[in-house]
Amino acid sequence: MSDDTATYDLVITGCIALRDNAGTSPRFESNTTIAVTDGRIAYIGPDGDAPPAGTDVVEAAGLVAIPGLINCHTHAAMTLFRGIAEDVPVHSWFNEYVWPMEVNLTEEDVYLGTLLACAEMLSSGVTSFADHYFYMDAAARAVDESGIRANLGWAFFSSMGSQGLEQSADFAERLNGAAGGRITTSLAPHAPYTVNDADLTAAAGEAERIGVRVHIHAAENLAQTESSVSSRGITPIEILNRTGILDAGTIIAHGCGITEADIPILAEHRTSVGVAHCPKVYLKHALPPLTPIRALNAVGIPVGMGTDGVAGNNTLDILESMRLTAMTQKYVEEDATWLTTGHAINLATTQSAETIGLADDIGALEVGRRADIALIDMSGPHCQPVHDTAAALVYSARAGDVVTVVSDGAVVLKDRKLLTIDVAAIRSELSDRLDRLIDVTHGDQIQRYDP
Ligand SMILES: [Zn+2]
Incomplete structure (x- = not known):
């Protein structure tokens, strides 16, 4: 890490990070650490010394890190x-x-x-x-x-x-x-x-x-x-x-x-x-x-x-x-x-x-931007071998390959488990609403489509 005295809220280590996506020639760097403070990326660069005890660490060896x-x-x-x-x-x-x-x-x-x-x-x-x-x-x-x-x-x-x-x-x-x-x-x-x-x-x-x-x-x-x-x-x-x-x-x-x-x-x-x-x-x-x-x-x-x-x-x-x-x-x-x-x-x-008007805040893994990060596992047979990370991301990776997600500096998905939302509870809440939601026998509509 760049500064021995710095403390971070969250550190992601060992990832293959998308470091340049401003043009059409993206660059991925292996063995990269991303450190987060106050919801923003505070450091991104080569893996170094282990972060101080007490820092929340996501071990991401071999995972591809992209902006959310x-x-x-x-x-x-x-x-x-x-x-x-x-x-x-x-x-x-x-x-x-x-x-x-x-x-x-x-x-x-x-x-x-x-x-x-x-x-x-x-x-x-x-x-x-x-x-x-x-x-x-x-x-x-x-x-x-x-x-x-x-x-x-x-x-x-x-x-x-x-x-x-x-x-x-x-x-x-x-x-x-x-x-x-x-x-x-x-x-x-x-x-x-x-x-x-x-x-x-x-x-x-x-x-x-x-x-x-x-x-x-x-x-x-x-x-x-x-x-x-x-x-x-x-x-x-x-x-x-x-x-x-x-x-x-x-x-x-x-x-x-x-x-x-x-x-x-x-x-x-x-x-x-x-x-x-x-x-x-x-x-x-x-x-x-x-x-x-x-x-x-x-x-x-x-x-x-x-x-x-x-x-x-x-x-x-x-x-x-x-x-x-x-x-x-x-x-x-x-x-x-x-x-x-x-x-x-x-x-x-x-x-x-x-x-969406957030060009300075999101869309890149850069120091100072909000820490919105997706970690993708490309070890599955549908991605292997990865000769070209960009090609794997665009043409092979699936939604289910996303394993961990950080939003505004907080881990919201960890090892494919959502930490903030109970999907089973939503399913059960919805089950007795669905018949009413799709009923069109009332003959009304919110607007007529006739452009
Ligand atoms: Zn629309």
Whole structure:
């Protein structure tokens, strides 16, 4: 260790640490120690003398250490609807399943669903997520208890009247910085096709006043962009620009329908705008094209990895999102040399941290950053032998290979056992809620999908 007199709260020894992921040529270093003080990385470098007695030590010989993964767009409590709306097109997914079922949600349902999501994410090395949902005080309670980090936004439609925007702004203001700083917030208008321009303009103003970003679905697919152009003469991205949403800073969910003409508009806001890419849902809903990652990255607009809600994606597995991104980008670009393993890791770390507005705090194992760390065991037959650690991480490693996770300096998963969440208790709490949650005989729905 660098300083014999230093004391640390936690020391991870012997790992193979990802030391440089800022570009597309990642560097891993063996026999590395990571030391943590007050929730931040205080030292990272070669193994040295044993830490002083009393220091919490994680022996990580041979384990690969990466920055905790980041889910840049999800609706965490939709774990409650896992697998309930399969093999249907997107309009019936919304109008016949998800939006009718969301009428049934209670605050306690959202708490339990979010806690289950936190359990799944922490178990698979995800230490941060950007959430866009309802009853967000309940989601915040789950985040606080689980030890995960989250950017939370209370979703609203203009059909809710002024109360929707007010609630979203009130929540963003009250909760920003909560849970010892692990919670940050966003304003969360649903989309330009469900929130009118006046409400978008007001949301942008509130976000700027509070000092947070706007998290919004936009240009989710090409059909939405075409519909916007034919009905209003402008693209969804132009709507975000005219209403000040991009000036406020934006997490754009999906962006698959971003046009060539939209790129320079987004490039002007590249330091405060990112696009969350959730490939599994685009593939499942058969909605081409994919997010134009090549065009976005070419002008410095960050693209982060996401899953969207589990009702579409079925998992909250960011290793899976990263793998699908690498493979589908090669396929659509018809270029096997594009979206390298190093680039995929950069998307899942640096660019994801930029996308959710935490570029200086997370996304790299560097002194001074928050200590969000996932330790991955690559000794399994599906990873061996490891000639290339980056390739093993992108194409071979599984969520279940994550053995130990540190979030904000605290060990939350140890030897595959969650220390902060009792999954069996959640399962039992949920069992008598499930029939009520999926009942759609009431004939109501929270919103109509007709972009
Ligand atoms: Zn979404």
